[in-house]
Amino acid sequence: MASLSEFLSDPASAGTWTVVADQSTITVKAKSMWGVMPVKGRFTEFSGGGEITAPQTVSGQLDIKAASLRTGIRKRDTHLHSGDFFEAEKFPDISVVVTGADPVDADTIDLHAQLTIRGTTKPVDLKSKVTPVGDGAMRVTTQGTVNRQDFGVDGNMMGMIGDNATISGDVVFRRTGA
Numbered sequence: 001m002a003s004l005s006e007f008l009s010d011p012a013s014a015g016t017w018t019v020v021a022d023q024s025t026i027t028v029k030a031k032s033m034w035g036v037m038p039v040k041g042r043f044t045e046f047s048g049g050g051e052i053t054a055p056q057t058v059s060g061q062l063d064i065k066a067a068s069l070r071t072g073i074r075k076r077d078t079h080l081h082s083g084d085f086f087e088a089e090k091f092p093d094i095s096v097v098v099t100g101a102d103p104v105d106a107d108t109i110d111l112h113a114q115l116t117i118r119g120t121t122k123p124v125d126l127k128s129k130v131t132p133v134g135d136g137a138m139r140v141t142t143q144g145t146v147n148r149q150d151f152g153v154d155g156n157m158m159g160m161i162g163d164n165a166t167i168s169g170d171v172v173f174r175r176t177g178a
Contacts, residue, residue: 005103007130008052017173018049019062020137024171026064030148031162039161041071041080043094050098050173058101058111062171064094066117085153091118107131111142117151133172143168 007013026043045068050060067081067088081088093116100112104127111126128142145166148154 008058008101008103008109013175014052014054016049016051016176017060017138018176019047020172020174021046023133023137025169026062026171027168028069028165029168030165039071039076041069041077044068044070048096049176058098058109060098062096062169064096066092066094087118096124111140115146115151117146117148118153120151122146122150135174137172137174139170139172141170 024046026046027041028043029038029040031037032039043064045065046062048060048062050058052058065088066086069077069080069086071077071080080086083090086094095114095116097114097116098111099114102110102112104110107129109128109130111128113124113126114121115124124144124146126142126144128140131139131141133139143166145164147163148165149163
């Protein structure tokens with residue numbers, strides 16, 4: 001692949017890009033049990049897309065179903081979906097809205113985004129690696145740490161889950177329009 005800057009500037013890259021969910025993963029990890037054992041989960045339902053317009057102008061949105069979080073323990077999952085944590089019935093979507101991007105080097109981009117959880121929106125910058133997948137698709141790999149308390153995700157029972165959670169995305173996009 002040419003440099004990321006060249007890719008974003010190439011008129012052939014312009015258009016609409018859609019998330020390929022079955023080739024993508026979105027995970028979350030937080031320390032628990034006073035930092036001894038991490039809680040790891042995977043969101044199983046999400047969709048979204050992005051757009052490349054004008055040279056190096058990137059925008060997009062990823063919508064993640066809060067109730068699709070799976071940790072491997074049904075009782076814990078039910079609790080995480082409840083009002084103590086994500087309150088998934090009232091706030092079904094976690095969203096990431098990308099408002100801009102700056103190329104860093106040949107395969108890295110800084111995505112400027114707004115993260116919304118439980119109706120609270122906060123800015124987040126995500127350093128992301130962009131690599132070709134083949135057949136014209138592109139993979140965006142990123143990771144960010146957020147303080148869940150900033151979004152009203154409480155539910156901490158005597159130090160069982162730490163405030164910081166690391167959200168990781170390995171998301172494939174395929175161009176769908178010109």
